[in-house]
Amino acid sequence: MFDFLFKKRDLLPLPYKRELHCHIIPGVDDGSRQMSDSLDYMLSLQRHGVERVIFTPHHTSPRYMNTPEIIQPLFDKLKEECQHKGLTILPENYSFEYRVDETFLEMMQKGKCGEPTCALRPLYGKYILIEGSFSHPIPAFDEVIDRLLSDGWYLILAHPERYLYYAGSKGRFYHHLQERQVEFQCNILSFAGYYGEVSKKMAYWMLEQGYVNFLGSDLHTYHHTYMLDDFLRSKDYASIYDSLCDSISNDQL
Ligand SMILES: [Fe+2]
Structure with a gap:
């Protein structure tokens, strides 16, 4: 008789x-520990409507010095296992989540986008995914951006809503970067408040802008899959779903 009290809200798909x-x-890196976890995470994304995946393991010096030589065989194996398990979701490509640090700057100087000496692997076409430190702003970020743009890259800054040191800038940092053609990739769980209230507020503000x-x-763990399941059933998500679909270009790359 009270079934309606316990009925779970319908699950909306991810907007991409x-x-x-x-x-x-x-x-x-600090994500999936083993192949069986990876397959579970792929299945979770598939259930949420994802059809293709570009993997972005960390590239952060000195902790995660990942290279294509390390990732390629694992990518191939994961692709094979997905097929073997009958998953329809497709491992499309891999790149890296490049932390803008000393090692990145050295790699950046080896060659421009598309040159044979280029040491950076694009996410797709000419796009690369870069991230800053969570504790302090990227030194000389404007100069780094200028150099990357002049080398032919299109820049996507990972989870800008999580750099709390910019939260007090009243949006100036974000306006500035968008004017400089840096595009933003927000994390879906920021809208759920997973990274704290400040990041949540920033994510909503960015969506409005x-x-x-x-x-x-930014899936790393089983916990993230559970959080995602919950959030995709929430009223909050339903209220921003259309707006997210209109804003993002994941499927237009
Ligand atoms: Fe990440």
Whole structure:
């Protein structure tokens, strides 16, 4: 008689079919630990409507010095296992979530986008996914941006809503970067408050401004899959679903 009290709200899909920020390659960073976890994470994304995945293991010096030589065989194996398990979701490509640090700057100087000496691997076409430190702003970020743009890259800044040191700038940092053609990839769980109230507020503000250019799960763990399940059933998500669909370009890359 009181069934309606316990009935779960309908699950809405993710607002994109291409995932472009996740840590599902097994054993290479603080994401998936093993292949069986990776397959579970892929199934979770598939259930939420994702059809293609671009993997972005961390590239952070000195902790995660991932290279294509390390990732390629794991990517191939994961692709094979997905097929073997009958998953329809497609491992499309892999790149890296590049922390803008000393090592990144050295790699950046090896060659421009598309040159044979280029050491950076694009996310898609000419796009690369970069991130800053969570504790302090990127030194000389404007100069780094100028150099990357002049080298032919299109820039996507990962989870800008999580850099709390910019939260007090009344949006100036974000306006400034968008004017400089840096695009933003927000994390879906920021809208759920997973990273705290400040990041949540910033994510909603960015959505209002039209600054959520891409969205990603930044999926690392089982806990993230449970959080995602809950959030995609929530009233809050239903209220921003259309707006997210209109804002993001994950599927138009
Ligand atoms: Fe990430």
